[in-house]
Amino acid sequence: MVNDNMNDIKNAKEKWLEQRSPLKDRDFKYETVSALPVNDLYTPADIENFDYLKDLGYPGQYPYTRGVQANMYRGRLWTMRQFAGFATAGESNERYKFLLKNGQTGLSVAFDMPTIMGYDSDHPRSLGEVGRVGVAIDSLQDMETLFSGIPLDQISTSMTINAPASILWCMYIATAEKQGVSSDKLTGTIQNDILKEYIAQKSWIFPPEPSMRLITNIFEYACKHVPRWNTVSISGYHIREAGSTAVQELAFTLADGFAYVEAGMAAGLDVDEFAPRLSFFFNSHIDFFEEIAKYRAARRIWARRMKEKYGARNPKSWLCRFHTQTAGCSLTAQQPENNIIRTAYEALAAVLGGTQSLHTNSMDEVLALPTEKSVQIALRTQQIIAYESGAANVMDPLAGSYFVEALTNKMEEEAEKYFAEIDRRGGVLAAIDQNFFQQEIADAAYHFQRTVDKGARVVVGVNKFADPNEQIEIEILKIDPEIERKQVAKVQKLRQDRNNLLVRENLDKLRQIAQGTDNMIPYILECVRSYATEGEIIQTMREVFGEYKEKPIF
Amino acid sequence: MAKKIRVLVAKPGLDGHDRGARVIARALRDAGMEVVYTGLHQTAEQVVEAAIQEDVDVVGLSILSGAHMTLFPRVCELLKENGAEDIMVMGGGTIPDDDVAELKAKGWAREIFTPGATIETIVDWIHANVKTD
Numbered sequence: 001m002v003n004d005n006m007n008d009i010k011n012a013k014e015k016w017l018e019q020r021s022p023l024k025d026r027d028f029k030y031e032t033v034s035a036l037p038v039n040d041l042y043t044p045a046d047i048e049n050f051d052y053l054k055d056l057g058y059p060g061q062y063p064y065t066r067g068v069q070a071n072m073y074r075g076r077l078w079t080m081r082q083f084a085g086f087a088t089a090g091e092s093n094e095r096y097k098f099l100l101k102n103g104q105t106g107l108s109v110a111f112d113m114p115t116i117m118g119y120d121s122d123h124p125r126s127l128g129e130v131g132r133v134g135v136a137i138d139s140l141q142d143m144e145t146l147f148s149g150i151p152l153d154q155i156s157t158s159m160t161i162n163a164p165a166s167i168l169w170c171m172y173i174a175t176a177e178k179q180g181v182s183s184d185k186l187t188g189t190i191q192n193d194i195l196k197e198y199i200a201q202k203s204w205i206f207p208p209e210p211s212m213r214l215i216t217n218i219f220e221y222a223c224k225h226v227p228r229w230n231t232v233s234i235s236g237y238h239i240r241e242a243g244s245t246a247v248q249e250l251a252f253t254l255a256d257g258f259a260y261v262e263a264g265m266a267a268g269l270d271v272d273e274f275a276p277r278l279s280f281f282f283n284s285h286i287d288f289f290e291e292i293a294k295y296r297a298a299r300r301i302w303a304r305r306m307k308e309k310y311g312a313r314n315p316k317s318w319l320c321r322f323h324t325q326t327a328g329c330s331l332t333a334q335q336p337e338n339n340i341i342r343t344a345y346e347a348l349a350a351v352l353g354g355t356q357s358l359h360t361n362s363m364d365e366v367l368a369l370p371t372e373k374s375v376q377i378a379l380r381t382q383q384i385i386a387y388e389s390g391a392a393n394v395m396d397p398l399a400g401s402y403f404v405e406a407l408t409n410k411m412e413e414e415a416e417k418y419f420a421e422i423d424r425r426g427g428v429l430a431a432i433d434q435n436f437f438q439q440e441i442a443d444a445a446y447h448f449q450r451t452v453d454k455g456a457r458v459v460v461g462v463n464k465f466a467d468p469n470e471q472i473e474i475e476i477l478k479i480d481p482e483i484e485r486k487q488v489a490k491v492q493k494l495r496q497d498r499n500n501l502l503v504r505e506n507l508d509k510l511r512q513i514a515q516g517t518d519n520m521i522p523y524i525l526e527c528v529r530s531y532a533t534e535g536e537i538i539q540t541m542r543e544v545f546g547e548y549k550e551k552p553i554f
Numbered sequence: 555m556a557k558k559i560r561v562l563v564a565k566p567g568l569d570g571h572d573r574g575a576r577v578i579a580r581a582l583r584d585a586g587m588e589v590v591y592t593g594l595h596q597t598a599e600q601v602v603e604a605a606i607q608e609d610v611d612v613v614g615l616s617i618l619s620g621a622h623m624t625l626f627p628r629v630c631e632l633l634k635e636n637g638a639e640d641i642m643v644m645g646g647g648t649i650p651d652d653d654v655a656e657l658k659a660k661g662w663a664r665e666i667f668t669p670g671a672t673i674e675t676i677v678d679w680i681h682a683n684v685k686t687d
Contacts, residue, residue, distance in 0.1 A: 113568035113619050117595070125597065128624025129568055202570025202594050243573050329573075333669040366669050368620075368650055442576050449577050453672045462670050476650050479620065552593030554563075554579035 033287035034245030042402035063303040066396035073392035079357035085110035085135035089145035110134035120535030130484035143171040157188035163205035165192035189230035201238035210545035221521040240283035243445020251418035275317035293407035295353030324350035335461035339363035569619035598628040615645035
């Protein structure tokens with residue numbers, strides 16, 4: 001740099017301020033979507049202690065601020081992974097084949113609410129919910145249909161499943177066995193992040209302790225038998241969708257990550273055995289620079305803590321690898337076509353932030369499940385960023401921006417404050433019990449809604465540039481109620497046709513193991529292989545572990 | 555002084571999306587109503603039981619799981635069976651326009667608010683349509 005004398009820069013700034021200050025600014029609130037105030041200009045004075053090697057380093061090198069791979073997208077583009085699933089396994093299987101044919105490079109399974117909550121399709125609590133928000137999976141039989149004709153040694157699959165993750169994962173392993181694919185060849189991710197369920201997404205079954213045991217059981221089993229699998233996707237996505245700020249998303253997600261690391265170590269595992277398989281899942285909201293700063297800060301914080309606090313020696317344990325999904329909560333039901341534009345900016349932020357995989361929302365997702373057409377536009381958005389925009393040519397291209405570096409530092413500082421507060425409260429589980437996260441998120445959500453309602457935050461097409469005569473003319477994907485009846489009949493027929501003696505035996509064995517301390521995964525796998533249903537396996541564990549109850553607050 | 559409007563904000567069904575329900579619950583309380591929030595994963599039976607026990611004027615159902623065409627009618631039926639059909643049922647969530655029209659036409663919901671509705675609109679609507687005795 002020619003003129004890097006800080007005093008000169010500061011003196012020049014004074015002069016500029018004389019010129020700038022009398023100018024009248026627009027009446028507008030200059031803050032991020034998370035209500036973080038931003039200055040009108042950033043200069044070297046805002047990153048005065050900036051140390052390139054210490055704060056950024058090089059891509060693929062500690063502390064990984066600039067990315068987790070040394071060649072980033074020049075080596076391999078991010079995985080374009082559209083979350084999909086609806087109705088029955090047969091229908092979803094067709095959608096997956098459509099997406100793969102259109103150039104998607106990984107699968108991502110959405111399950112229906114009964115599957116997520118551990119109820120079979122014919123359970124009274126499943127009434128009206130079967131196949132609605134995702135695919136209904138009751139047993140291995142459904143999983144075999146879901147991946148029929150899709151070779152599991154050639155595709156990576158992400159499954160958004162948490163409380164019953166162990167069961168669905170076993171079904172996937174068993175489906176691969178039937179295809180002649182051994183478990184060591186499988187690649188993919190189970191979300192398996194129960195902490196954020198208590199905090200934000202609220203799809204829990206068991207209390208925290210047995211839930212954490214199931215997770216560490218999965219860590220251990222994966223090390224030995226499914227070594228290429230991401231055993232948990234530590235998720236900020238739902239925290240953000242529930243209304244948190246970017247800083248809260250960052251801090252609470254990483255705090256959950258540290259809690260899993262501590263749980264794994266407490267279960268006697270070597271941190272370097274399981275930490276390389278931890279992965280993350282972040283939101284990409286509409287505030288472009290804030291999101292990019294968040295991803296960069298996440299990588300740096302994770303690397304530093306894993307190395308310095310938890311003593312991980314394998315560099316793979318230091319990597320914060322993440323999937324990103326654009327923000328569902330930023331989309332509007334009004335003028336839904338505008339959502340294509342929002343999603344495009346959010347996707348670009350994720351790419352400039354160095355994501356490993358990406359889901360772009362479809363414009364109609366505020367209204368219902370997306371149609372094939374809208375999903376295709378969403379996928380094309382990623383392909384345009386990847387192949388046309390040039391955004392993937394240069395690694396971490398915004399590094400060195402005074403603003404982006406200052407904001408990255410700010411994100412880290414604010415996250416550190418939350419880590420200290422969580423420690424003060426006795427850790428993540430204690431803070432959940434105290435409703436700390438839930439209250440922080442509810443406060444942020446309420447503040448945001450108030451700001452929008454008052455018009456202080458503009459949402460185009462909703463509180464500004466709205467069309468009062470708007471008729472939303474958009475095709476809605478309808479789920480035929482007949483699907484529920486068919487799925488109910490299918491699971492009931494399965495219960496008649498299978499070897500029920502074997503199922504009973506396997507469930508009894510699992511119950512015994514659940515009461516002790518052994519790893520439960522091999523026993524769950526046996527249940528699954530004999531076509532025990534998800535609901536039966538969950539019920540067996542529920543009888544041993546009990547159910548979680550939340551203290552409802554607002 | 556007029557009796558305060560009593561509202562039960564309920565999350566029937568299996569979905570865990572409680573952001574909207576909690577924002578509304580807090581807004582109604584701030585608007586001077588007495589608000590009870592059921593918490594998540596309630597059956598229709600639990601919702602109706604709470605509505606009667608808490609002696610509310612209105613039940614607001616928040617549903618984002620697509621199960622609205624099952625849950626709204628079920629809650630209405632149960633209110634009727636328990637002689638509590640005077641309790642007004644309204645709701646919100648990800649509910650397509652056609653379904654909103656059908657729910658209202660069949661008397662399963664007096665009003666449905668979908669994404670983009672402001673807090674103020676909802677508060678005003680309740681004030682205009684809910685009579686306390």
